[in-house]
Amino acid sequence: MSESILETRPATGDDFQYVWSVYSDSIKDHITPHLKSGWDDAVEIARFRKMWNAADSHIITVDQKTVGWGGIVISGNEVLIEHLYIEAAHRGKHIGPRLVSEMTAQWTREGKTVRAELLKDERVMQLASHLGFEKTESDSDHPLTHTFTYKSS
Numbered sequence: 001m002s003e004s005i006l007e008t009r010p011a012t013g014d015d016f017q018y019v020w021s022v023y024s025d026s027i028k029d030h031i032t033p034h035l036k037s038g039w040d041d042a043v044e045i046a047r048f049r050k051m052w053n054a055a056d057s058h059i060i061t062v063d064q065k066t067v068g069w070g071g072i073v074i075s076g077n078e079v080l081i082e083h084l085y086i087e088a089a090h091r092g093k094h095i096g097p098r099l100v101s102e103m104t105a106q107w108t109r110e111g112k113t114v115r116a117e118l119l120k121d122e123r124v125m126q127l128a129s130h131l132g133f134e135k136t137e138s139d140s141d142h143p144l145t146h147t148f149t150y151k152s153s
Contacts, residue, residue, distance in 0.1 A: 004062045006098055011057035011069060019057065019069050020048055026085040030119050031144060060086070060099060067095055072103075079107050081116040100131055104150050114150040 011019065024044065032039045053071070060068040067090040071083035086096050100116075107114050116133060118124050125135075125146065133148035 005064070006095065006102070007061050007064075008058040008070070008099075009061070011054045011059050013054050015054065015057070015059055015069070016049075016052070018059075018066065019052060020045060022068055022085045022087055023048060023052075023083070025088055027119065030121060034144060056082070060095065062090070062093075062095060070099070074112070077112050079112050079114045081114070084116075097127060097131060104132070108150065116148045116150075117145045118148055120144055120146055 024041075028039055037043075056073050057069055057071045059066055060070060066087075068086035069083070070081065070085070073080045073082060081100070084096055084100065104114050115136065116128060118128055118133075120143075125148075128148045131150075133150050136147040136149045
């Protein structure tokens, strides 16, 4: 069996509803306990609308089928992976780890430092460690995320 074709394309404003849907499905259970008034779709979509930037986002496809999205900010010699969300139906198929591995290898060849903002979720943090990321010592005090830095081998 041949390997599936993993690609990304730049996001556009037309992708907002899809991106919101994948994002909210992915994080709702993680952040709801930290919200004083619980999850309110109208409040959260307004918050997301202010946060999301199509120019820094990419739609992820496998064999030309849309499966998720990522938010990447490249500034000089630094890359920050702000978001990476895969649709529930495609999780567990190693799409995210494969994408991160391939892109991290490319960025480190280019001499860039790669950082990632990760939810404080044990499974997510273990996966990041497995991919070569380490928790950054000067981590922010954000209640929901840690910053991890890729340590090239």
